[in-house]
Amino acid sequence: MDIFNRLHVMEMKPAFEEATRGRGSEDLYLMAKTMLGLPDTSMEDYIDAEQGAERLRDGYADYFTKFDVLLTHVLPTPAHPHGVAEFVIDGQRVDATYLQGATVPLNVTGLPGISMRFGTSKDNMPINVQLVGSWMAESTILHVASLLETVSQVRDLHPTL
Structure with a gap:
């Protein structure tokens, strides 16, 4: 979940901000409120999360050889x-x-x-x-x-x- 959250915030939060600009928080669904309330992902954390995702891919690749x-x-x-x-x-x-x-x-x-x-x-x-x-x-x-x-x-x- 941590890897997903760091990637998701970096990649999606700007789109959420743009889509909800000018709306009050009472007009937003829980997912949008949650996303907008999360701290931004630093580039260092994003790169670390991408490397974690790559390790997950490697693990699954190994699993699917068997x-x-x-x-x-x-x-x-x-x-x-x-x-x-x-x-x-x-x-x-x-x-x-x-x-x-x-x-x-x-x-x-x-x-x-x-x-x-x-x-x-x-x-x-x-x-x-x-x-x-x-x-x-x-x-x-x-x-x-x-x-x-x-x-x-x-x-x-x-x-x-």
């Missing part, structure tokens, strides 16, 4: 209603943004991934998994997703209108 797909959770919790900003996990309060730990490395490294529903919680909320493949291996993860879908207990669930 395996075709990485199967992991999307969130460490079932899906949740919109607007939930905080969770209690193992007795500790956790900000919702920190639940993205399994998806953020994909954003940083540019790896292809697909998320799909694979179960349902006790509260009838979706539980998703994500499949990650090597760069340019979208066909592999789509194929594996189609195989998982055939054995999924929720494959015939469809949204109600």
Whole structure:
């Protein structure tokens, strides 16, 4: 998350500032308020974050010499209603943004991934998994997703209108 945050602030904060210029903070969504409230990333921190991202890419490149797909959770919790900003996990309060730990490395490294529903919680909320493949291996993860879908207990669930 730290690498993502430093890269994201350096690359996106100027666009957020331009897009929200002249608006009061009460007119902004939480993500924009959060982005605008973060300190600027120094060039030294940005370069360090880029080097960290490169180390992540190297680690994934090594992984994908041995395996075709990485199967992991999307969130460490079932899906949740919109607007939930905080969770209690193992007795500790956790900000919702920190639940993205399994998806953020994909954003940083540019790896292809697909998320799909694979179960349902006790509260009838979706539980998703994500499949990650090597760069340019979208066909592999789509194929594996189609195989998982055939054995999924929720494959015939469809949204109600």
